[in-house]
Amino acid sequence: AMLDPDRGLSLTIARVVQRLQGSSLHSQLERQARVSLHKPEIKLESLKEDIKDFLKTSGWEKKLQNAVYSELNVFPSPCHPAAPPEHIKEPLAYMRKAQGSWEKRILKSLNSMCTELNIPLAQKRPVNEQKELLNKWNEMGTDEPDLSLFRPVYAPKDFLEVLMNLRNPNYENGEQPSFRNHLGLIQVPLKVKDIPELKEDFSELGLNIGQLGIDDSAQVPPEFFENEHVRVGQKVLAEQDSAAAQQYVRQGCPTALRADLWALILNISNQPEDILYYEQLKSNVIQHNLLVDSLIYKDVKLTASNDDYYFVFEDYLYQVLLCFSRDTSVLEHFTYSSATPPKSYIQGKLGMEEYAVFYPPNGVIPFHGFSMYVAPLCFLYHEPSKLYQIFREMYVRFFFRLHSISSHPSGIVSLCLLFETLLQTHLPQLFYHLREIGAQPLRISFKWMVRAFSGYLATDQLLLLWDRILGYNSLEILAVLAAAVFAFRAVNLMEVTSLAAAEAVLADLSTLKVMPLLQIFLFATVT
Amino acid sequence: FRIMAGKVKWVTDIEKSVLINNFEKRGWIQVAENEDWNFYWMSVQTIRNVFSVETGYRLSDDQIVNHFPNHYELTRKDLMVKNIKRYRKELEKEGSPLAEKDENGKYIYLDFVPVTFMLPADYNLFVEEFRKNPSSTWIMKPCGKAQGKGIFLINKLSQIKKWSRDSKTSSFVSQSSKEAYVISLYINNPLLIGGKKFDLRLYVLVSTYRPLRCYMYKLGFCRFCTVKYTPSTSELDNMFVHLTNVAIQKHGDDYNHIHGGKWTVSNLRLYLESTRGKEVTNKLFDEIHWIIVQSLKAVAPVMNNDKHCFECYGYDIIIDDKLKPWLIEVKVFFFSLLYVNASPSLTSSTANDRILKYNLINDTLNIAVPNGEIPDCKWNKSPPKEVLGNYEVLYDEEMAQSDGTDRDLRGRPGQSPGVKGSRARDSGKPVLTTWK
Numbered sequence: 001a002m003l004d005p006d007r008g009l010s011l012t013i014a015r016v017v018q019r020l021q022g023s024s025l026h027s028q029l030e031r032q033a034r035v036s037l038h039k040p041e042i043k044l045e046s047l048k049e050d051i052k053d054f055l056k057t058s059g060w061e062k063k064l065q066n067a068v069y070s071e072l073n074v075f076p077s078p079c080h081p082a083a084p085p086e087h088i089k090e091p092l093a094y095m096r097k098a099q100g101s102w103e104k105r106i107l108k109s110l111n112s113m114c115t116e117l118n119i120p121l122a123q124k125r126p127v128n129e130q131k132e133l134l135n136k137w138n139e140m141g142t143d144e145p146d147l148s149l150f151r152p153v154y155a156p157k158d159f160l161e162v163l164m165n166l167r168n169p170n171y172e173n174g175e176q177p178s179f180r181n182h183l184g185l186i187q188v189p190l191k192v193k194d195i196p197e198l199k200e201d202f203s204e205l206g207l208n209i210g211q212l213g214i215d216d217s218a219q220v221p222p223e224f225f226e227n228e229h230v231r232v233g234q235k236v237l238a239e240q241d242s243a244a245a246q247q248y249v250r251q252g253c254p255t256a257l258r259a260d261l262w263a264l265i266l267n268i269s270n271q272p273e274d275i276l277y278y279e280q281l282k283s284n285v286i287q288h289n290l291l292v293d294s295l296i297y298k299d300v301k302l303t304a305s306n307d308d309y310y311f312v313f314e315d316y317l318y319q320v321l322l323c324f325s326r327d328t329s330v331l332e333h334f335t336y337s338s339a340t341p342p343k344s345y346i347q348g349k350l351g352m353e354e355y356a357v358f359y360p361p362n363g364v365i366p367f368h369g370f371s372m373y374v375a376p377l378c379f380l381y382h383e384p385s386k387l388y389q390i391f392r393e394m395y396v397r398f399f400f401r402l403h404s405i406s407s408h409p410s411g412i413v414s415l416c417l418l419f420e421t422l423l424q425t426h427l428p429q430l431f432y433h434l435r436e437i438g439a440q441p442l443r444i445s446f447k448w449m450v451r452a453f454s455g456y457l458a459t460d461q462l463l464l465l466w467d468r469i470l471g472y473n474s475l476e477i478l479a480v481l482a483a484a485v486f487a488f489r490a491v492n493l494m495e496v497t498s499l500a501a502a503e504a505v506l507a508d509l510s511t512l513k514v515m516p517l518l519q520i521f522l523f524a525t526v527t
Numbered sequence: 528f529r530i531m532a533g534k535v536k537w538v539t540d541i542e543k544s545v546l547i548n549n550f551e552k553r554g555w556i557q558v559a560e561n562e563d564w565n566f567y568w569m570s571v572q573t574i575r576n577v578f579s580v581e582t583g584y585r586l587s588d589d590q591i592v593n594h595f596p597n598h599y600e601l602t603r604k605d606l607m608v609k610n611i612k613r614y615r616k617e618l619e620k621e622g623s624p625l626a627e628k629d630e631n632g633k634y635i636y637l638d639f640v641p642v643t644f645m646l647p648a649d650y651n652l653f654v655e656e657f658r659k660n661p662s663s664t665w666i667m668k669p670c671g672k673a674q675g676k677g678i679f680l681i682n683k684l685s686q687i688k689k690w691s692r693d694s695k696t697s698s699f700v701s702q703s704s705k706e707a708y709v710i711s712l713y714i715n716n717p718l719l720i721g722g723k724k725f726d727l728r729l730y731v732l733v734s735t736y737r738p739l740r741c742y743m744y745k746l747g748f749c750r751f752c753t754v755k756y757t758p759s760t761s762e763l764d765n766m767f768v769h770l771t772n773v774a775i776q777k778h779g780d781d782y783n784h785i786h787g788g789k790w791t792v793s794n795l796r797l798y799l800e801s802t803r804g805k806e807v808t809n810k811l812f813d814e815i816h817w818i819i820v821q822s823l824k825a826v827a828p829v830m831n832n833d834k835h836c837f838e839c840y841g842y843d844i845i846i847d848d849k850l851k852p853w854l855i856e857v858k859v860f861f862f863s864l865l866y867v868n869a870s871p872s873l874t875s876s877t878a879n880d881r882i883l884k885y886n887l888i889n890d891t892l893n894i895a896v897p898n899g900e901i902p903d904c905k906w907n908k909s910p911p912k913e914v915l916g917n918y919e920v921l922y923d924e925e926m927a928q929s930d931g932t933d934r935d936l937r938g939r940p941g942q943s944p945g946v947k948g949s950r951a952r953d954s955g956k957p958v959l960t961t962w963k
Contacts (some may be wrong), residue, residue, distance in 0.1 A: 138722055255800040308879070309794055312721040312751055378721065380801045460797050 016071045024273055025067050059240065066242035070267035073246075073473050074397055075336055090338035092405045094168055095201075095413075099338045099405040102162050106365055107342045109153050114291055117149055121344055121359055123289045130286050137282070140297075141305070141314035147298045152368035155499050156450045159367075159403060160185070160443070163413055166405070183435060184420030185442045190407055192418040195426065198480060199522055202472065204250040207523045212252025213464040216232040226254075233257045235287030242267055250471035252464055252515070259380040263468050266393040270386045278385035281323035284361075288326075292360045296321045300371045311458045313378035317371050320388050324395075333396035338406035339363075364400070369447075372454040373399050376462050398475055402450050415449050416442055417481040423486055426525060430490050439502040442488035445482040448509075452478060456509045465514050481514060484521035488512070535901055539568040545885040549892060565901050570592045571859055578831075586835040588904045590769070591896060595736070596831045596839050601822065602783045602840070602859050604709045605670045608643045614825035617802045639818040639854050643711040646690040653710055657684060664713040669706075680713060714853055718846045720798060727792070727844040727852075730860060731921065732817055732891055732906045734837045737828040738924035742894065743816065744887055745917045749790040755900040789879070799850075800913070808848055815844060815852045822854060834904045837895040860887075890916030 020026055036042050041493050042050040055061045056368045083091075090096045114121055125133070136143065138422050159305060164185045171189055193201065205211065210225035219227070236244045237260050245264040253261050263269070285293075291295050299448025300317045304310045310317075324330070332423045334341055343356045374391050381387040408414065423441055424431045434441050452475070453465060485506065486493065535555040538545060542655050546568060550557070569577065569592055575585075579598035586592070600606050615637050619628035627635045646667075655664070667687065669677040673950040681687055690708065716725045730744035799808040819842055839860035845853045893914045896902050909925075 116554070254805075255797060256805040259801055309790070312790060315722055379798050382802050459794065497752060 003346055006484045012072070015075065019071055019075075020064075020067055023067075024271065025063065029060060031358050032058065064242050066264070066267050069246075085335065088335070088336055089340075090408075092168075092407045093133075094170075095338060095405055095407050098162070098166055100340070102159075102259065102405060103340060103342060105162075106153055110291070110342075110365060113127065113150070114433070118467055119294075121291045125287060125444055126327070127288050127417060129289075133286050136164075137286075137319070139315055140318040141300075141462070143297075145292060145294070145297060145302065150294045150298045151294060152299060152302075153365055155368040156447045159412075159450070160446045163405065166413065173280045182417075182420065183424060183431070184417070185440050186413065186417045186420060188413065188417070190414050190417050192409075192414055193476065195422070195522065195525075198476070200523060201474075202477070202480075204471075204520055205468070205522060207519060208249060211515050211519070212254065212467075213461070214519065216252075229253045230257070233261065237261065237264065240264060246473070248471075249467045253467045255460075255463075258463060258467070259415060262380065263386070263390060264505055266397070268386065268389045268391060268393055270383070270389065273448070274389055277329075278323065278388050281388075281463075282319075282324050284326040285322045290325060290360055291316055292366060293322055294327050295366050296371065299366055299368060302373045303369055303455065304371050307372075307375065307455055310372075310375035310378065310455075313375060315389060316378050316382075316384065319376050319384050321371060321390055323388060324392060325360040325362055325364070325366075327362045327392065328358070330364060330392065330396060331358060333362060333400060337400050337404055338408075338411070339400070339404040364395075367403060369451050369455070372451050376454050376466070378460060379459055379463070392422070397473075398469060399452065401454065401475060412450065415475060415479040416446065418476060419445055419449070419482045422480065422483040426483075427487055427490060430486065430493055432436050432500060433494055437497050437499065437502070439496070439499040441486055443499065444503055444506050445486070448485075449475075449478045452488065453509075455483065457512060457514065459509050461512065461514045477518070480521065481518055484517040485512065487521055487525070533895065533901065535565045535745040535899065536563060537568070538562075538564045540570050540573055541568060545881055546888055548885065549888045553892070555899070566591050566896060571598075574598075578833075586833075589901050591835055591837065591904070592904045593836075593838060593895075595733075595836045596833060597829070598838055598859060600829050601826045601857050603670055604643075604668055604856060605645045605707060607822070607826070608640060608645075608709065609638055610829060611637075611822060611825045612823075625790070636817075637821060639814075639821065639852065641712040641714060641853055641855070642915050643709050646687065646708045646710055648707075650691050654684065655693065664715055665710050666713045667708050667710050669708050681710075708834075711855075714845050714847055716848045718848050718850065720751075720795075723751045725749045725790070726855065727795070727815070727842075727846065729792070729815070729819070729842045729844065730839060730887055731823075731842055732837065732839045732894060732918060733823060735834075736823070736830040736832040738928075739823055739827055740822075740908060740925070741820070741823055741921045742915065742918040743819070743921040744890070745792075745919055746883060746886070747792040748883075749792065751788045751790065783833050791880050803850070811846065811850045811852065816921060818844075818852060818854050822857065837891075840892050875884060886917060890918050891936075894918060 032055065035050055036054045039054065042054065052061075055064075088098060090099065110121075113413055133140075164187070166186070166188045168188050199206075203209075211230060212229065213227070215225040216222070233248060233254055233256065236248050236256060241266055245261050249261055249265065263467055268274075296318065300314060300321070305314050331341060332504065341358040342365065344359035345356050362462055373395065374387075377387055377391055377394070398410070401408060402415075403412065405411070405413060419433075420442055433440065452469070463479065465481065469475060489505055493502060496502045498504060535553070536558040537550045537555045538560050539550075539556055540560070550566075560567075567573075567590070572595065574592065574594040574596065577592065600610055615626055615634060618637070624696070625636050629635050642656060644650075644656070646653065657663070662682070664680055664682045667679050667681060687710070727747060727749055729747035732742040732744070734740050796808060796812070799811065822842075841858040841860050843855040843858065845855055847853065892899070893916055894910050897906065897910055897914070933945075
């Protein structure tokens, strides 16, 4: 049943009001309003109007606007008021079921590791260990704990196997493969966009519109585009307008402005209470040891520490991820994520709800490569609490969709299907060839998309890509880029005769320039 | 007259594949040292012999070597400092604006080498300086050694007693170059990234000193310390923390053989622009180019500008937390690779390293030996822009002098490739500087 738009709007308003009520912004606005009473321009007879004007001129209305905008971005539009909460998480029952099974598997894997190694999921640290850790807080990378017995709970390829086996029980998948069938690995009928729709959605990437990543290259005089774009960016920052910033970054961020622009879009201002909150998380880390900490260490050591760009920031990664695991505010995102945080029970009280805790406290079990979501952000933010907040916001807006099973257009399942469909439709020869030699394209591109290309692209290119994720508030660009990469290397790929050879052709993406690839694929390819 | 036909004949006494592969891919022919050769890539020992007075070696017009005879004026720590000090004094004497000083008596534009003294010669001068700041740390480096050997830090006069000329307890240290040390003020506020200390290694090719023509390799890199940096004195003994020299870092537990603890200069630029802004980053890189050129100008008058010579240097630079670059040392390029293979346990640092050095040599040869043909030392040493590869013109004195009167050209990128540092944009983006 279609929701009457007015009803939808009032529901949205009600939800936003509810979320912002009692927030620190709310109390600050109240305080500001009260303080303004002393000002001469506030007159009793026109109190309401005068206070409103004051809030406008002092920039507080803009802050409120940004907060509302942030809420609208993050939370999905409400569906029918009678819909149960799980429909907000995920409307399709079979998807919910699949996510549930997947979660059970992960938890089982974690618990068995726990039992095998005889390590508790959580443990209070002895005082001397606490002291030691506090001293070493800025250089945890120099620690060499024995991690040989730990293994990642899962790797992207395990997750891909699960996605490949997703089936919609209401959908008749005939035995006969026909031209109507999808020949890729994903066999669920989700709606994905085609190139004409993508061109419309990503219209700012068009050929006749200036882009950073293309129109700021050495051959182009900066007067053509770059200088003006920088000027506009500075203006957007001066206005402190989140919505304007989001529109602006679709054409890319100048490097010097990127950190501030992303913070504006994500509505992160690093207030004293935010810093305090981070410090509180840090003290949680000091006091308690979690099993997932070892998983985090292992992941950082295996991935970021070996990366040409990110090894420098190893210590920051621990400082962010260990705190992240303990951050219960992250649990909020489960209202709109298809995932459910795993529960653990105090020893001996299995099944008793009053002895249940979410484990880890933030409900997110890291997998192999997880630290690579944080690493690129270290190029932008060197203050730990700000870095932390930016990452947390990026996670609850975007990254969580890359490792949970849902029907959301930015969810990994849709991205995979979008990728395969684009390839099959526009490069059918390549697609069939790769399929024939046992090199299903998704097997190669899956890991790129799960990691949002972190660790595969050069950092400056990755940041240009993530500019667009923020600008369009969507992860679909990842699937488009993946297809564009295949298109770019099509000639070489047509000549390979094995999966290994195909992997080799696509092993090194570090020299790719993402914006030209995207632009050509979307706007310059004959459809 | 001589028929200049045939392939270039090369000799080397450095058995490194990155070098030899470059010769072979040009179709050059390997010959022995006592035969007729056109190109000799020598170790520093050999160059010493070639140009020594005794041997009376005469190079002909079709022969090129990869060192200047008295390169040590730049590459020996004590002589480099001596030449820079002399250069500054000369500029001061002629009233040049470059030698301007601030209210504390420090050179505004030419203060880019940390305060340095020779020991034992300047011991008393050093003590005077030391006492002005008794809590400072100083770094002792032997003049004749490389790879971080024999380097140590001191923060008390007693630690360098044996260099005191008046010392009764130790015998007078011999003046031979092996024993001589330089002592420099230790930069204890280095810029840290990810909490880690690093230094910058840049490669510079000089084809002639008078007129000065030099090129900077765009693909320089940062070398990070594997251990967290703390300025605390208890860490003074931990060489891993303080020295970023790769040879030392390699033996630290955390040395990583994939990235070798190295970052490209373009990463550095991206990080600084993103966290500090574009203007200060451009200013930093301008200053780095500036100090390299000034160091070359300082030694140019005393260099034997032999037309058969070119040379590639490795510049070590440290950036402090105020984004001021400091010139620490200039090394003859290839020295490090030479030592790396001397010990079988040390393999060439990383794969990236090998690729970088291979390409560096390739681009160097393209500039030094035009068209890969038999050289003629009477040529003007002005290669066309297309052969520069990953080099960009850092300073071209001839161009600078001819452009001096033409103010207009300053505003246009790429117009005067030599004058102020070209505006190459794919990796770094040096903005045209405002040099006089």
